[in-house]
Amino acid sequence: MTGLRWGILATGGIAHAFTSDLRTAGLDVAAVGSRSTDSARAFADQYGIPRAHGSYDDLIADPDVDIIYIATPHSHHLEPAVAALEAGKHVLIEKPVTLDADEATAIRDVAAGHGLLAMEAMWTRYLPHMVRIRELVRAGTLGDIRAVSADHTQRAPLDPAHRMNALELGGGALLDLGIYPVSFAWDVLGAPVEVRALGRLGDTGADTEVAIALTHASGAVSSLLTSSRAVGPNTAQVIGSEARIEIDRVWYTPTSFRLIAPDGTVLEEYRSEVDGRGMQYQALAAEQIVAEGRTDSDLLGFEESIAIMGTLDEVRAQVGVTYPKER
Template identity: 75%
Template sequence: MTGIRWGILATGGIAHAFTSDLRTAGLTVAAVGSRRPEAARAFAEEFAIPHAHGSYEDLVADPDVDIVYVATPHGRHLEDAALALQAGKHVLIEKAVTLDADEATALRDVAADAGLLAMEAMWTRYLPHMVRLREILAEGTLGEVRTVFADHTQRISSDPSHRLNALELGGGALLDLGIYPMSFIWDVLGAPTSLRASGRLGETGADTEVAASLTHASGAVSSFVTSSRAAGPNIAHIVGTEARIEIDRVWYTPTSFRVVGHDGAVLEEHRSEVEGRGMQFQALYAEKLLSEGRTDSDVLPFSESVAIMASLDEIRSQIGVVYPEKR
C-alpha cells in the first residue's frame, strides 16, 4: 500500500495528541468520526481533515479511510475496533487493547478472519530510545538480566465521575497506567511464570494503586508500581550481571538513558530528540507493515497483547477489581 489514509475514531485528548503527531510526521489524515457531529466538525477544522462524520459507522464506511485509530476508552475497544475491521479497515487500537483477555482474543479472531492488521497502540515500544534499548539487550552488553523495575504514577483525579474512576468504562490505574510497565517488562523478560499483586481500591471500586512482583522463566524477577492519585519519579531500570540501563523520567516517553557497567563506568548515553510527543513512530511502523502486506507487528504481536491482558486480568483478580458487566 502507498498513500495510506488514516481515520480517527473519537475526539478525546489522546486522539488530539495522536493526530497532532501524525501531522508532525506528514502522514495523511482523511477523516474523523464522533458520536457528536459538532465534535467531529471541530476536530476536523482543528487538524484540516477533509471528512467529519457524526457516527463511528459513517467513519468506518468512508472509502477514503484505510486504517482507523481507535481512541475510545478501552471498555469500548472490542466494539469499535470490530466495527472497523468488519468494514474492511485496518486498526490501531489504543492501549489497553481491550478490557480483558477474552475481549482481546475475540478481537484477534475478527482481525484474522478479515485478514487485516490489528495492532495495539503501545507507542512506547516504537520510540527511538526503546529501539536502541532492545539492540543493547540483543548485543549482550548487560550480561544476564536479573531484574527489571518500572513505575507509572500520576496524580490525575479523585473525582468519582472521572473516566479513570468509572468501573463501567474499565477505569482504574492498572489498565490506564500500569499497562505501560507491564508491557515493558514483557518486552524485556517475556511472559511471567508467577505473579503476585496488591492494590488499593477507590470509592468506586476502581484501583488507585497497584504493585506487582513477577518471576520469569530465566529466573529473573521484575516489579512495577502504578498510581492514579500520586505522582512518582516515573523511571525504569534493567539490571544485568555486567551492566545496567537507567532510564530517566519519563521513561515511557522520549527521554534519555545510560548504560552503566558493574563498576560504575558509563558505557553509553542516549538522548532522544523527537518532534512532538512521539506517537508518530507507531503509526509509521503500522504503515510499514501495510506497505509490506503484513498484518501483525513483530515489535508487539497481537498474541502478546492478548497474553499481557491475561496477566492484567490475574492482577485484577488478586486485588478484587470486577467490572460491572463481568460480575
C-alpha cells in the first residue's frame, strides 16, 4: 500500500462494488461524498469510512483525500473530474471515461496542467487473466492474430428513466456495455483503421443493440456485439494462425480461458483466483503509478481512452444516437 487516501464520489452500485474491493485489498478509504447526506453516511457506515460528505464539492475539498474515484453516470464525469483535478486530487474515472472524446480531451488537458493522474477505470484491463492473455499475444504464441470477437449483452430495466435508457444520462448499450468489447479489441489489436456499425434504437432514442466491425492496421478484424435487451454468451475469442484463446463467461470479469491449438489440443488452461470482484487491481495500479511519480497508466494511457471514445463517437454517429448536449 502506497498511502494514498481514497475518496468515493457517488454512492451507486458501482461505488459499492469498487469500495468493497478496496477494503478487500486493504487500501485506505478516507471519505465518501454524495448529493445526499443520509446516503453518504449510510455508505460510510457500511464500509467503515471515517468521513461522509453531503456534497461532491465537500468531498473534493477534503484535505485528507489524495485520489478520487468518480462513480457518477458517465454523462456526469466531466465536471467532478475537472473539479477534483483543479483541487489537486488524482482521479480514477469509471468507464466509459466520459460521454465523448471532446470531454475526455478536456480532462486530459486539466490533468496535464496540474501534473496529476487521470485514469479510466476500465478494470478488466488489470485483471490477472487479461495480463496473461496479453503476455501470450505479445510473445507470438498465437501466431498472426487474424480476428477478435466479444459480446457484452445484458437485460436492463425497461423504465425510460433508467440510466441505460435515458439519453440525458448517456443511455444506451454502447457506452455502458459496448465499451468493454471495444476496449478489448483496442487492447489486443490496437487502433482501428475502419469502423462500421449497425444498431437498433429503443423508444427513448438510446441504442439497445449495436453490432460493430473494426478493421485494424495489421489487417485483423474485430466482431463486437452489445445489447441491453437480451443476454448472450458474454464470451470472447482471440483467433491466431497458430492458436486461439477462448475466454469463458463472463469474459470481462475474473474467469477462465483456454489456449487451443488448431487441432483442438488445449495448450494452456487458466483459471482466475481473485478475492472479491477484482476491481482492486486497477486501484493498486493507480497507487503504483503515483508512487513512481508517473501520471499515466501503461496498460491504458489516457490518450488511448480518448481515442476509444472517438471510436464510440463514430459508432454512435453511424447508428444515429445523439445526446441532448450535442444537439
